[in-house]
Amino acid sequence: MASRKPMVAGNWKMNGSVELITTMADTLKNASNNKIDVLIFPPFPLLSKALEADIVAGSQTVSHEDAGAFTGEVDAKLVFELGCKYTLVGHSERRSIYGESNDVVALKFEKAQENKLIPILCVGESETQREQGLTESVVAEQLNVVIDKLGVAALVNSVIAYEPVWAIGTGKTASPKQAQEVHKFIRNKIAALDMSIAENITLLYGGSVNDQNSELLFAQADIDGGLIGGASLKPDAFLSICNSAQRNA
Numbered sequence: 099m100a101s102r103k104p105m106v107a108g109n110w111k112m113n114g115s116v117e118l119i120t121t122m123a124d125t126l127k128n129a130s131n132n133k134i135d136v137l138i139f140p141p142f143p144l145l146s147k148a149l150e151a152d153i154v155a156g157s158q159t160v161s162h163e164d165a166g167a168f169t170g171e172v173d174a175k176l177v178f179e180l181g182c183k184y185t186l187v188g189h190s191e192r193r194s195i196y197g198e199s200n201d202v203v204a205l206k207f208e209k210a211q212e213n214k215l216i217p218i219l220c221v222g223e224s225e226t227q228r229e230q231g232l233t234e235s236v237v238a239e240q241l242n243v244v245i246d247k248l249g250v251a252a253l254v255n256s257v258i259a260y261e262p263v264w265a266i267g268t269g270k271t272a273s274p275k276q277a278q279e280v281h282k283f284i285r286n287k288i289a290a291l292d293m294s295i296a297e298n299i300t301l302l303y304g305g306s307v308n309d310q311n312s313e314l315l316f317a318q319a320d321i322d323g324g325l326i327g328g329a330s331l332k333p334d335a336f337l338s339i340c341n342s343a344q345r346n347a
């Protein structure tokens with residue numbers, strides 16, 4: 099019997115403000131979070147404000163190094179010490195804009211877990227890759243690099259977010275059927291290695307999720323919640339997405 103808990107996570111990217119933390123904290127008090135996990139990934143300087151306001155918060159990335167002369171980087175140990183439970187790793191914007199390879203993403207995943215953070219591993223194909231029928235092989239490779247390096251057991255304390263690159267910030271959401279197909283592929287792939295991990299791992303969908311489409315997406319059997327970009331900057335829309343997840347929990 100699967101025991102996975104739905105999750106709604108807001109990735110603010112390079113957006114937000116101290117004021118938005120306050121508004122969001124007030125709004126999220128209305129989200130009864132007992133059945134789902136609700137969390138925010140604000141920019142680094144807002145993390146302590148979010149935690150002080152009782153928002154569960156995580157970082158948008160962590161360094162793949164422990165410490166040292168890496169100007170501008172932030173290490174996982176510090177993020178954990180601050181009070182965070184989660185970090186994103188391998189978001190497609192980190193991969194495409196900052197050149198993070200699958201190997202670097204796997205190192206970040208490892209550093210997160212070594213420092214007691216739960217990594218949310220982002221995977222997903224580009225539009226061209228989908229058109230070429232490569233969706234499953236791209237997603238499989240992104241997962242394999244982590245599994246080959248750390249073993250399938252490393253997935254126990256992790257979350258996977260399927261975010262098709264063509265759906266991010268474009269308003270082109272994957273249909274519930276398209277998203278479910280890839281989520282099912284991911285769960286089956288893990289199940290081939292370990293059934294219990296596959297049944298219990300939380301799989302999020304991300305890419306133009308809003309308060310109009312979240313209900314149907316979250317109703318899919320293998321979609322356990324969402325990683326929300328733009329709509330997570332609008333407290334009312336974000337609350338309404340949380341409520342959809344709650345209804346489907």
Ligand SMILES: O=C(CO)COP(=O)(O)O
Pocket residue numbers: 109189261265266267268269304305306307325326327328329
């Ligand atoms: O990248 C995303 C979340 O990590 C999705 O962004 P949007 O919801 O703005 O498409």
